[in-house]
Amino acid sequence: MEPNKGLVSALFLFFLLHATMASPTPKPHIKPRSPPHHPCRHLTFYFHDIIFNGKNFKNATAAIVGSPPWSNRTILAGQSHFGNLVVFDDPITLDNNLHSAPVGRAQGFYIYDRKDIFTAWLGFSFVFNSTQHRGSINFAGADPLMNKTRDISVIGGTGDFFMTRGVATLETDAFEGEVYFRLRVDIKLYECW
Amino acid sequence: MEPNKGLVSALFLFFLLHATMASPTPKPHIKPRSPPHHPCRHLTFYFHDIIFNGKNFKNATAAIVGSPPWSNRTILAGQSHFGNLVVFDDPITLDNNLHSAPVGRAQGFYIYDRKDIFTAWLGFSFVFNSTQHRGSINFAGADPLMNKTRDISVIGGTGDFFMTRGVATLETDAFEGEVYFRLRVDIKLYECW
Amino acid sequence: MEPNKGLVSALFLFFLLHATMASPTPKPHIKPRSPPHHPCRHLTFYFHDIIFNGKNFKNATAAIVGSPPWSNRTILAGQSHFGNLVVFDDPITLDNNLHSAPVGRAQGFYIYDRKDIFTAWLGFSFVFNSTQHRGSINFAGADPLMNKTRDISVIGGTGDFFMTRGVATLETDAFEGEVYFRLRVDIKLYECW
Numbered sequence: 001m002e003p004n005k006g007l008v009s010a011l012f013l014f015f016l017l018h019a020t021m022a023s024p025t026p027k028p029h030i031k032p033r034s035p036p037h038h039p040c041r042h043l044t045f046y047f048h049d050i051i052f053n054g055k056n057f058k059n060a061t062a063a064i065v066g067s068p069p070w071s072n073r074t075i076l077a078g079q080s081h082f083g084n085l086v087v088f089d090d091p092i093t094l095d096n097n098l099h100s101a102p103v104g105r106a107q108g109f110y111i112y113d114r115k116d117i118f119t120a121w122l123g124f125s126f127v128f129n130s131t132q133h134r135g136s137i138n139f140a141g142a143d144p145l146m147n148k149t150r151d152i153s154v155i156g157g158t159g160d161f162f163m164t165r166g167v168a169t170l171e172t173d174a175f176e177g178e179v180y181f182r183l184r185v186d187i188k189l190y191e192c193w
Numbered sequence: 194m195e196p197n198k199g200l201v202s203a204l205f206l207f208f209l210l211h212a213t214m215a216s217p218t219p220k221p222h223i224k225p226r227s228p229p230h231h232p233c234r235h236l237t238f239y240f241h242d243i244i245f246n247g248k249n250f251k252n253a254t255a256a257i258v259g260s261p262p263w264s265n266r267t268i269l270a271g272q273s274h275f276g277n278l279v280v281f282d283d284p285i286t287l288d289n290n291l292h293s294a295p296v297g298r299a300q301g302f303y304i305y306d307r308k309d310i311f312t313a314w315l316g317f318s319f320v321f322n323s324t325q326h327r328g329s330i331n332f333a334g335a336d337p338l339m340n341k342t343r344d345i346s347v348i349g350g351t352g353d354f355f356m357t358r359g360v361a362t363l364e365t366d367a368f369e370g371e372v373y374f375r376l377r378v379d380i381k382l383y384e385c386w
Numbered sequence: 387m388e389p390n391k392g393l394v395s396a397l398f399l400f401f402l403l404h405a406t407m408a409s410p411t412p413k414p415h416i417k418p419r420s421p422p423h424h425p426c427r428h429l430t431f432y433f434h435d436i437i438f439n440g441k442n443f444k445n446a447t448a449a450i451v452g453s454p455p456w457s458n459r460t461i462l463a464g465q466s467h468f469g470n471l472v473v474f475d476d477p478i479t480l481d482n483n484l485h486s487a488p489v490g491r492a493q494g495f496y497i498y499d500r501k502d503i504f505t506a507w508l509g510f511s512f513v514f515n516s517t518q519h520r521g522s523i524n525f526a527g528a529d530p531l532m533n534k535t536r537d538i539s540v541i542g543g544t545g546d547f548f549m550t551r552g553v554a555t556l557e558t559d560a561f562e563g564e565v566y567f568r569l570r571v572d573i574k575l576y577e578c579w
Binding site: 065066067068069070082083084085111112113114115119121123140141142144151152153154155165166167190 | 245247250253256257258259265266267278280281282298300301302316317318320328329331333348349350351352355356
């Protein structure tokens with residue numbers, strides 16, 4: 001038996017059985033709770049954010065550029081930083097060491113969007129230009145940052161990551177006062193070209 | 194003659210004639226004007242935005258955090274609010290009642306981007322954590338808010354809305370001065386996993 | 387035979403046959419370096435950005451609405467404009483002439499995100515409402531604007547560009563001081579509905 005014929009037979013049998021099961025209530029919108037297959041690429045990185053606080057200009061990789069009326073742009077606002085817009089250009093590393101050789105830059109913004117708990121909305125890119133990766137991955141989504149892990153969307157990519165899509169799981173790996181934090185990003189891509 | 198054969202013959206004749214007409218500019222890219230199939234999921238929600246105006250801190254769900262040089266962050270700017278960046282964390286309800294039990298939060302930002310008419314650019318998420326929905330839907334797009342309805346893109350999702358895509362139709366359902374508005378969001382998802 | 391058992395049997399047969407085909411080197415993650423096919427649509431436009439500088443309100447199509455603590459919103463900040471958030475509503479033209487009849491508006495924001503070189507993060511839409519195009523194309527991504535060309539993602543669309551995806555190549559076509567620039571945008575869409 002040729003492989004293709006076997007495949008076709010199995011599929012035919014599958015659909016035949018499926019049709020025979022004839023559930024009385026039609027289910028036009030099948031929605032599995034878990035993704036139907038494994039990621040086509042799976043990457044893990046860390047990135048490091050040092051917020052400008054009026055004294056650390058040289059080391060800062062991020063700055064507050066928007067703030068609510070009751071606050072300024074040098075100190076993160078009270079009320080869970082609600083209304084602070086932060087721009088960043090953070091080094092990406094393969095391990096959790098800030099001083100490891102960066103493999104790219106995480107560039108974009110986050111904006112604290114809730115008065116009562118810490119949560120943010122993110123729009124940013126991972127920009128790679130190394131021997132290993134060339135191109136960018138674009139992300140967007142809500143980051144309820146008090147949760148141990150939270151998922152955001154991979155909305156596109158360029159270069160090595162042409163047109164990719166998927167989900168990235170964020171985890172706060174370290175947090176030092178209101179100046180430094182480090183995120184672990186677990187990227188699972190389900191559309192690879 | 195069977196219908197299918199007729200159809201095939203007609204199509205063949207059509208392409209033959211088409212080929213004979215030999216248009217000098219080839220048209221390799223067929224682009225249907227309407228979506229080819231029904232949504233795999235169709236959801237409707239309302240969300241409610243109460244903008245901080247200097248006096249309503251407790252009830253406010255949104256705040257102006259960026260403004261043009263000719264304005265401040267307590268009052269929406271003249272010139273169609275051009276340049277006002279607003280952050281929000283708005284309750285999502287199933288009906289148009291602000292006091293209904295919220296089923297999630299709409300979190301993100303809008304930014305008024307035109308001097309002569311009211312129009313905005315939106316980046317936000319619907320974040321669900323109820324028995325009915327768990328996960329998030331991410332949106333982006335232009336909102337020419339003087340139009341009765343306007344479409345933005347569903348650019349991704351997580352959890353129950355893993356990797357989803359589609360279009361959301363916004364409609365301003367209520368508008369009270371410059372403090373409160375309510376949007377009806379009709380979400381049509383065409384990629385469900 | 388119970389339905390589930392039939393399903394399981396069919397699936398088992400399917401996987402068995404699949405396993406029998408047994409390619410010697412497993413290739414779970416096929417990742418071609420170049421896109422596998424031609425764009426289904428290819429469009430080229432120009433858009434023109436005139437930044438408000440305190441004196442050109444009438445002509446300005448863009449304004450600084452966020453800035454770092456060390457700067458204001460009338461003049462682009464030093465340090466590669468790091469932290470400046472700019473909102474825009476720019477005319478789109480078919481050629482490189484600012485005074486050509488616009489075919490749409492480019493609306494959204496860019497945010498300078500790096501201290502040492504000029505680079506920005508973009509979120510915006512092309513909004514068309516002409517006889518030729520109706521609908522919108524949504525973009526997001528990093529713009530290392532000192533590079534001759536750079537790619538960002540097309541993350542969605544509406545109307546004629548329903549659910550589209552692809553890549554847009556940006557090229558700075560003209561740059562006059564810190565007030566005017568013109569971008570050439572080469573849009574390659576790989577998902578057309």
